[in-house]
Amino acid sequence: MRKLKLALIGCGYLNEIVAKALKDGYLPEYELVAVLGRDYARTREFADRNGCKACADIAELLAMKPDYTAEAASVKAVQDYGEAILNGGSNFVVLSIGAFAEREFYERMKDTAAQSKRRAYIASGAVGGFDVLRTAALMSPVTASIGAQKAPASLKNTPLFTPELMDITAPCEVFSGTTKEAIAILPTKVNVAIATALASVGPENTAMNIKAVPGFKGDEYKIAIQGEEVRAELNIYSRTSAIAAWSVIAVLQNAVAPIVF
Numbered sequence: 074m075r076k077l078k079l080a081l082i083g084c085g086y087l088n089e090i091v092a093k094a095l096k097d098g099y100l101p102e103y104e105l106v107a108v109l110g111r112d113y114a115r116t117r118e119f120a121d122r123n124g125c126k127a128c129a130d131i132a133e134l135l136a137m138k139p140d141y142t143a144e145a146a147s148v149k150a151v152q153d154y155g156e157a158i159l160n161g162g163s164n165f166v167v168l169s170i171g172a173f174a175e176r177e178f179y180e181r182m183k184d185t186a187a188q189s190k191r192r193a194y195i196a197s198g199a200v201g202g203f204d205v206l207r208t209a210a211l212m213s214p215v216t217a218s219i220g221a222q223k224a225p226a227s228l229k230n231t232p233l234f235t236p237e238l239m240d241i242t243a244p245c246e247v248f249s250g251t252t253k254e255a256i257a258i259l260p261t262k263v264n265v266a267i268a269t270a271l272a273s274v275g276p277e278n279t280a281m282n283i284k285a286v287p288g289f290k291g292d293e294y295k296i297a298i299q300g301e302e303v304r305a306e307l308n309i310y311s312r313t314s315a316i317a318a319w320s321v322i323a324v325l326q327n328a329v330a331p332i333v334f
């Protein structure tokens with residue numbers, strides 16, 4: 074049987090893990106055909122290492138006729154290429170889910186996917202439990218929230234960082250608001266919050282708080298949903314963000330699986 078063609082957007086930490094998983098046999102139904110990054114020299118190196126075509130732009134990637142394109146790049150990459158990918162006949166697996174915080178873009182992607190008979194998949198990334206969130210939200214009105222714990226240093230180069238954070242000796246709340254406000258401030262750090270919101274009550278209605286915790290390593294998220302009949306709390310700790318790459322592999326497995334989660 075013909076293998077499904079897989080293309081990657083982004084050739085950094087996470088897609089390196091996806092490409093290695095392919096080599097290691099986790100996705101036998103797929104072959105890697107193309108990669109697009111921001112820096113062409115780096116894209117070439119990635120392509121040479123992984124035996125696929127280095128693309129200079131999205132048209133070159135789509136000319137390889139991928140069945141699936143998996144993104145681990147940036148919110149901007151999703152905004153810039155999302156519609157072209159679906160219109161080009163490829164399904165699209167997304168990790169920079171923050172792009173969908175803008176309702177207008179979300180609706181355009183939904184229409185484009187429907188018209189092109191392709192799908193955009195929201196990977197569970199560094200969290201999960203979207204099944205129970207979606208189910209509970211169907212049953213009754215719900216409230217939903219996500220709390221994040223991060224190391225003070227991981228907030229460097231963001232508007233939430235102040236030098237005093239490096240000296241805290243107890244957890245310190247650095248953000249409280251909605252997930253939509255959070256992704257506007259931290260476009261590369263809280264994609265999981267928008268995914269949680271899309272699976273429940275939407276980016277404007279899902280509450281978020283972020284705590285800087287001294288001595289903390291990794292990321293920890295606590296998702297809570299409360300409806301009339303269902304209450305769920307999910308705690309997800311990850312030492313590194315590798316879990317996000319593995320969630321893409323899980324989506325790609327599910328897309329061809331005879332038994333689907």
Ligand SMILES: NC(=O)C1=CN([C@@H]2O[C@H](COP(=O)(O)OP(=O)(O)OC[C@H]3O[C@@H](n4cnc5c(N)ncnc54)[C@H](O)[C@@H]3O)[C@@H](O)[C@H]2O)C=CC1
Nearest residue numbers: 083084085086087110111145146147150169198199264317
């Ligand atoms: N949903 C989730 O749980 C998570 C989502 N992410 C998202 O995944 C992204 C990738 O993460 P990493 O692999 O760790 O980052 P990285 O910085 O190691 O790699 C990013 C890659 O994307 C490329 N890129 C960026 N913008 C691009 C554009 N407009 N067009 C083409 N290529 C572009 C860069 O050249 C680089 O190769 C993050 O920026 C973040 O938005 C990251 C961790 C968890």
Ligand SMILES: O=C([O-])CC(=O)C(=O)O
Nearest residue numbers: 261262263264265292314
């Ligand atoms: O790795 C994480 O903790 C999550 C992350 O970066 C994101 O949601 O964008």
